[in-house]
Amino acid sequence: xxxYISNTPEEQREMLxxxxxxxxxSLFSHxxxxxxxxxxxxxxxxxxxxxxxxVTGMAAKNRVYPTVLRGAGAYRHYIPAVVKRLASREEFVTxxxxxxxxxxxxLLQSIFEYQTMICALxxxxxxxxxxxxxxxxxxxxxxxxxxxxxxxxxxSACADPQVIQTIRTYCFGAGTQxxxxxxxxxxxxxxALKGLLDQESACVYLQQPNYYGNMEDAVxxxxxxxxxGAKFIMGVNPIACAMMExxxxxxxxxxxxxxxxxxxxxxxxxxxxxxxxxxxxxxxxLPGRIVGQAHxxxxxxxxxxxxxxxxxxxxxxxxxxxxxxxxxxxxxTVGAYLSAMGPQGLAQVAxxxxxxxxxxxxxxxxxxxxxxxxxxxxxxxxxxxxxRDEVLQALDGAGILGGLPxxxxxxxxxxxxxxxxxxDRAVSIIKEVCGA
Amino acid sequence: xxxxxxxxAPGRHLDLLPPCDVPQVTLSRTRQEPLDLPQxxxxxxxxxxxxxxxxxxxxxxxxxxxxxxxxxxxPKINDEMAALPGFSQVHPLQPEGTVQGCxxxxxxxxxxLREVTGMDAVTFQPAAGAHGEFTGLLLIKAYHRSxxxxxxxxxxxxxxxxxxxxxxxxxxxxxxxxxxxSPDGCVDVEALKAAVGPDTAGLMLTxxxxxxxxxxxxxEITRIVHEAGxxxxxxxxxxxxxxxxxxxxxxxxxxxxxxxxKTFSTPHGGGGPGAGAVxxxxxxxxxxxxxxVERGEGDLRWAVPEHSIGRVKDFYGNFAVVVRALCYLLTxxxxxxxEAARNAVLNANYMMHRLAEKYPVAYAGPCMHEFVLSLQQLxxxxxxxxxxxxxxxxxxxxxxxxxxFPLIVHEALMVEPTETEDKETMDRACDIFLELWELxxxxxxxxxxxxxxxxxxxxxxxxxxxxxxLRYQKP
Numbered sequence: 001x002x003x004y005i006s007n008t009p010e011e012q013r014e015m016l017x018x019x020x021x022x023x024x025x026s027l028f029s030h031x032x033x034x035x036x037x038x039x040x041x042x043x044x045x046x047x048x049x050x051x052x053x054x055v056t057g058m059a060a061k062n063r064v065y066p067t068v069l070r071g072a073g074a075y076r077h078y079i080p081a082v083v084k085r086l087a088s089r090e091e092f093v094t095x096x097x098x099x100x101x102x103x104x105x106x107l108l109q110s111i112f113e114y115q116t117m118i119c120a121l122x123x124x125x126x127x128x129x130x131x132x133x134x135x136x137x138x139x140x141x142x143x144x145x146x147x148x149x150x151x152x153x154x155x156s157a158c159a160d161p162q163v164i165q166t167i168r169t170y171c172f173g174a175g176t177q178x179x180x181x182x183x184x185x186x187x188x189x190x191x192a193l194k195g196l197l198d199q200e201s202a203c204v205y206l207q208q209p210n211y212y213g214n215m216e217d218a219v220x221x222x223x224x225x226x227x228x229g230a231k232f233i234m235g236v237n238p239i240a241c242a243m244m245e246x247x248x249x250x251x252x253x254x255x256x257x258x259x260x261x262x263x264x265x266x267x268x269x270x271x272x273x274x275x276x277x278x279x280x281x282x283x284x285x286l287p288g289r290i291v292g293q294a295h296x297x298x299x300x301x302x303x304x305x306x307x308x309x310x311x312x313x314x315x316x317x318x319x320x321x322x323x324x325x326x327x328x329x330x331x332x333t334v335g336a337y338l339s340a341m342g343p344q345g346l347a348q349v350a351x352x353x354x355x356x357x358x359x360x361x362x363x364x365x366x367x368x369x370x371x372x373x374x375x376x377x378x379x380x381x382x383x384x385x386x387x388r389d390e391v392l393q394a395l396d397g398a399g400i401l402g403g404l405p406x407x408x409x410x411x412x413x414x415x416x417x418x419x420x421x422x423x424d425r426a427v428s429i430i431k432e433v434c435g436a
Numbered sequence: 437x438x439x440x441x442x443x444x445a446p447g448r449h450l451d452l453l454p455p456c457d458v459p460q461v462t463l464s465r466t467r468q469e470p471l472d473l474p475q476x477x478x479x480x481x482x483x484x485x486x487x488x489x490x491x492x493x494x495x496x497x498x499x500x501x502x503x504x505x506x507x508x509x510x511p512k513i514n515d516e517m518a519a520l521p522g523f524s525q526v527h528p529l530q531p532e533g534t535v536q537g538c539x540x541x542x543x544x545x546x547x548x549l550r551e552v553t554g555m556d557a558v559t560f561q562p563a564a565g566a567h568g569e570f571t572g573l574l575l576i577k578a579y580h581r582s583x584x585x586x587x588x589x590x591x592x593x594x595x596x597x598x599x600x601x602x603x604x605x606x607x608x609x610x611x612x613x614x615x616x617x618s619p620d621g622c623v624d625v626e627a628l629k630a631a632v633g634p635d636t637a638g639l640m641l642t643x644x645x646x647x648x649x650x651x652x653x654x655x656e657i658t659r660i661v662h663e664a665g666x667x668x669x670x671x672x673x674x675x676x677x678x679x680x681x682x683x684x685x686x687x688x689x690x691x692x693x694x695x696x697x698k699t700f701s702t703p704h705g706g707g708g709p710g711a712g713a714v715x716x717x718x719x720x721x722x723x724x725x726x727x728x729v730e731r732g733e734g735d736l737r738w739a740v741p742e743h744s745i746g747r748v749k750d751f752y753g754n755f756a757v758v759v760r761a762l763c764y765l766l767t768x769x770x771x772x773x774x775e776a777a778r779n780a781v782l783n784a785n786y787m788m789h790r791l792a793e794k795y796p797v798a799y800a801g802p803c804m805h806e807f808v809l810s811l812q813q814l815x816x817x818x819x820x821x822x823x824x825x826x827x828x829x830x831x832x833x834x835x836x837x838x839x840x841f842p843l844i845v846h847e848a849l850m851v852e853p854t855e856t857e858d859k860e861t862m863d864r865a866c867d868i869f870l871e872l873w874e875l876x877x878x879x880x881x882x883x884x885x886x887x888x889x890x891x892x893x894x895x896x897x898x899x900x901x902x903x904x905x906l907r908y909q910k911p
């Protein structure tokens with residue numbers, strides 16, 4: 001049995017004697033016998049080496065693809081060595097939420113820097129210290145926009161299906177009505193949206209680029225939302241933010257997104273990070289922790305958790321959200337990643353993603369696959385694919401995770417880590433299967 | 437200390453990517469404003485964060501007796517296993533056949549936690565304790581709705597509960613009814629009886645409660661709620677006191693959340709990521725968020741419960757955190773799990789016994805894994821508050837206990853040493869607590885002025901909230 005208990009049996013006896021009880025059982029004697037568990041049906045504890053063998057064995061049952069051409073909400077990007085090293089520093093890893101600011105300045109400052117960088121990326125005025133992921137960030141964004149007389153949320157059908165489902169679940173709790181804005185040829189049907197909005201509409205949620213990788217007319221969507229007195233929420237890919245018009249420039253009241261592309265491992269879906277940013281006017285509606293600048297009695301600059309009057313530990317049932325733990329270490333990692341990349345580096349990642357995706361789409365079209373949608377896309381796109389299962393199987397055999405099966409074909413994604421040779425190899429495999 | 441934005445120079449950068457090997461394209465409508473991110477060299481970047489790291493206090497630095505937070509040692513093997521490429525490089529949308537190891541992590545962890553908690557099913561989708569509460573409450577809501585019992589709109593919450601409980605209940609669309617505590621710190625059973633009725637959806641309870649006291653009438657409490665037609669929710673924040681000794685399922689709870697980042701040793705990361713596994717009895721299983729891992733013929737696969745409330749987040753939860761918790765469960769096993777709880781309780785009682793020499797304990801009697809001191813009398817006599825004592829501890833290298841919680845105790849300090857602290861560390865901490873008691877009487881000003889050895893002194897939080905500066909802006 002492994003154990004992390006420090007005290008020896010002799011020390012435990014000393015402590016018991018100091019407390020004045022004969023044994024540890026005496027400290028449990030006030031618990032009713034009826035609820036005491038007997039010996040549990042669990043395996044015996046293991047040594048560290050045994051745990052290593054067992055868990056390494058589990059990891060070995062997973063397939064790690066050398067080439068990944070699948071995204072749909074989780075993306076394999078290059079993570080600089082320096083980012084991984086910094087994010088594993090145990091001072092940060094083993095700390096709790098910084099309730100004692102005087103001994104937590106490093107942590108608080110790292111979050112303040114993260115908030116600053118999320119504002120830079122989105123163009124918004126204020127960001128929080130993170131929520132669980134992109135889906136919950138979108139759901140919390142919808143909650144921010146609900147007003148007493150505005151209780152209907154309009155969500156683009158072209159948003160990530162998992163994000164839509166998460167919004168629906170949160171709205172089931174809050175009693176907010178969720179309506180889907182229909183899709184038209186791979187994009188949100190903005191004409192239809194105009195007819196849907198009314199005085200009870202709280203917000204419009206648009207994903208940019210959308211689930212199919214297509215660029216939406218976000219400026220127009222924002223104008224339609226605002227014309228009806230509704231708020232405009234944009235769910236954005238943070239890498240694309242280096243290249244596309246920022247949420248602020250598109251008129252967003254709330255900008256949210258999945259932070260995983262910014263230096264976080266795929267890790268089979270988590271932990272990731274949801275970023276949230278908003279305008280000055282809505283800052284106090286943000287859920288979760290927020291770090292602010294403060295000064296001590298000597299005028300020295302420091303950082304604290306601030307605007308806590310919104311939060312559960314102060315306001316209980318009147319809190320704006322229940323969030324307590326967030327994804328602080330992921331926020332730290334994102335801060336380190338964005339600092340490592342800098343403006344040129346992030347722009348380079350965005351350009352390479354988009355360029356490689358377009359190269360790949362062009363090569364696929366040359367062998368007879370067709371893009372299902374027209375118009376601009378970023379680093380994801382949908383193509384038709386005859387003999388889809390065989391194509392995926394053939395790619396799999398070559399160590400390539402192909403596009404995600406979606407209605408109409410495959411949703412492909414290309415990032416900067418995929419080389420032209422890998423793309424060419426994928427194309428030739430697909431060509432062979434499809435016999436073009 | 438400089439911000440990263442105040443370091444560097446225009447044009448400084450790291451060389452990370454090769455040149456683009458395909459023709460470059462861009463969007464027709466592009467970003468107009470400059471992308472104002474730091475421009476630093478790699479060595480500058482490392483030095484910046486290394487400097488920040490020197491101004492953080494983690495479990496690696498010393499005792500962290502933060503009540504209700506269970507800041508136990510974070511075993512390093514767990515981090516190493518979670519970082520295995522076979523886990524960290526796996527895309528969440530890979531075919532089931534290629535992620536059998538990930539599914540096995542969930543299936544194994546679920547099986548172990550079902551036994552530890554006495555529940556019938558466990559989901560790992562919720563990312564934190566509060567997220568688990570929200571999920572559990574939605575299960576309760578869906579359950580009543582499915583029975584056409586729409587009148588059950590109230591959730592009962594003791595006044596000693598964590599703030600997340602009432603906040604989660606409201607998010608799930610319930611009204612919150614506060615139940616007072618009786619003089620012994622436990623739920624006032626008569627008040628509970630008076631509060632339940634046909635509008636009761638359920639009760640949320642932490643046991644042992646936030647005063648570190650085991651609710652000895654627990655079976656009566658859960659029976660009262662069940663007889664009124666409500667369900668019982670167990671907030672697992674304090675499970676470390678009783679894991680392996682008492683199972684929530686045997687106490688009459690229908691649904692629970694576990695904080696894997698507390699009880700099961702995964703690191704807190706400065707506030708997250710955590711994991712808020714939710715367990716439930718058979719009657720709530722059909723409503724669990726999907727997908728759940730299911731055993732197929734010779735393999736593991738996903739299945740969505742029949743009446744699922746839907747997703748509460750993208751993908752499957754904080755997987756890498758669950759890997760760590762699984763390593764911990766495997767390490768401790770049958771004997772180690774109750775042994776950890778017993779030592780957590782012993783350590784807390786030892787510290788309480790030593791501190792009670794000077795500090796009044798809010799509720800007498802043996803405690804479980806934590807206890808609450810009330811410094812009200814000290815404050816009246818000397819003017820020194822719980823906050824002052826906490827700041828005095830900072831100067832002496834000790835992380836303070838949880839302050840001003842639970843709300844029903846004035847000038848509260850809530851102490852939870854956990855089982856991984858050794859006797860001499862606790863003795864040293866107790867000596868310092870007792871010295872501070874003396875100092876409060878001999879030189880209260882010194883404590884009002886604390887801390888003096890930290891990088892900054894007490895920060896003006898009122899001004900920070902009144903005039904919020906939430907990001908750096910170039911002068």
